Amino acid sequence: MSGTPPAAPPLTFELAREIGTFEEYEYPITDDMIDRYRELTGDASPLYDEVIPPGFAAIFGREAYLRDHSMPGGGVLLAQDIRWLRPASRALPLMVRAVVRSAEEENGKRTLVFCTTARQRGQPVCEVVIHARWPS
Amino acid sequence: MTARSIEIRYAPTQETLYAWAQLSGDHNPLHVDPEYAAKTKFGGTIAHGPLALAHMQRAMIEVLGERWLHGGELRGVRFTAPVRPGCSYVVVARPTGEREWRVEVRSAQEPTVCATGSAWLPA
Numbered sequence: 237m238s239g240t241p242p243a244a245p246p247l248t249f250e251l252a253r254e255i256g257t258f259e260e261y262e263y264p265i266t267d268d269m270i271d272r273y274r275e276l277t278g279d280a281s282p283l284y285d286e287v288i289p290p291g292f293a294a295i296f297g298r299e300a301y302l303r304d305h306s307m308p309g310g311g312v313l314l315a316q317d318i319r320w321l322r323p324a325s326r327a328l329p330l331m332v333r334a335v336v337r338s339a340e341e342e343n344g345k346r347t348l349v350f351c352t353t354a355r356q357r358g359q360p361v362c363e364v365v366i367h368a369r370w371p372s
Numbered sequence: 373m374t375a376r377s378i379e380i381r382y383a384p385t386q387e388t389l390y391a392w393a394q395l396s397g398d399h400n401p402l403h404v405d406p407e408y409a410a411k412t413k414f415g416g417t418i419a420h421g422p423l424a425l426a427h428m429q430r431a432m433i434e435v436l437g438e439r440w441l442h443g444g445e446l447r448g449v450r451f452t453a454p455v456r457p458g459c460s461y462v463v464v465a466r467p468t469g470e471r472e473w474r475v476e477v478r479s480a481q482e483p484t485v486c487a488t489g490s491a492w493l494p495a
Contacts, residue, residue, distance in 0.1 A: 269395060276391050277423075278382060279430040283438055290433065290441060291426025295396045298422070307400065313421040316449045316489075318429070323441040 247305035249346045249370045253339040260333035261303060263296045263354070270326065288324040290362075293354070297364025300334035300352040310371035314347070317365040328356040337365070346370040375467030378435050381480065382427055383460040384419050392423050418454035424487040425449060428475045431465040432491050435473070439493065446475065449489030453479075465491065 460480035
């Protein structure tokens with residue numbers, strides 16, 4: 237045994253369309269991650285002593301459909317929307333689920349639109365919509 | 373509520389991109405492999421889009437504080453030019469209405485807009 241975990245299968249356009257709704261799971265945001273985020277962005281708001289920095293939305297919005305898959309090379313992030321419904325507490329688990337909102341192919345160009353909802357205690361806290369040009 | 377504007381400067385380095393890749397799990401070679409990226413149409417590594425989004429939301433937190441997290445929306449953010457390590461950028465949030473802002477990431481050296489979208493806070 238090499239000890240190397242098997243590579244995650246690529247999330248192809250066809251596979252994303254087939255999955256449709258991805259399994260909900262707890263996205264872990266540790267104290268160390270928040271410290272590194274503050275250092276990387278220079279965003280030292282004291283709010284983040286209690287709440288998850290909003291910049292994490294674009295991270296968990298993507299990871300919600302890539303937990304069990306790898307991103308195939310050649311994709312392009314076209315556009316993104318983020319909506320906060322309420323602050324996300326650092327003290328509570330953050331559950332994320334991605335849904336394929338649309339999968340379109342036109343003139344040989346493939347576009348996927350994902351909508352990720354993050355919840356705490358069953359209540360939605362954030363919605364992230366990602367429009368991506370997907371590789372063939 | 374009186375909307376106000378803000379500007380925030382940042383200058384990502386290649387080390388920033390490595391660290392963001394570790395934080396986010398996005399190890400696309402376009403961001404973290406200078407040799408690979410040099411052979412692409414970008415001619416070098418470029419920053420992750422979500423890093424720009426983090427700075428755009430930082431701007432809105434600085435403008436609105438915790439209110440941003442009670443219904444605040446970034447809408448239609450588009451990535452119009454690459455953000456490159458070793459260059460300087462300015463995040464600008466300017467009010468376009470009582471509760472609306474135009475939010476952009478601009479090059480500090482050139483007249484280039486790298487990311488643009490609108491921010492909105494419901495009444």
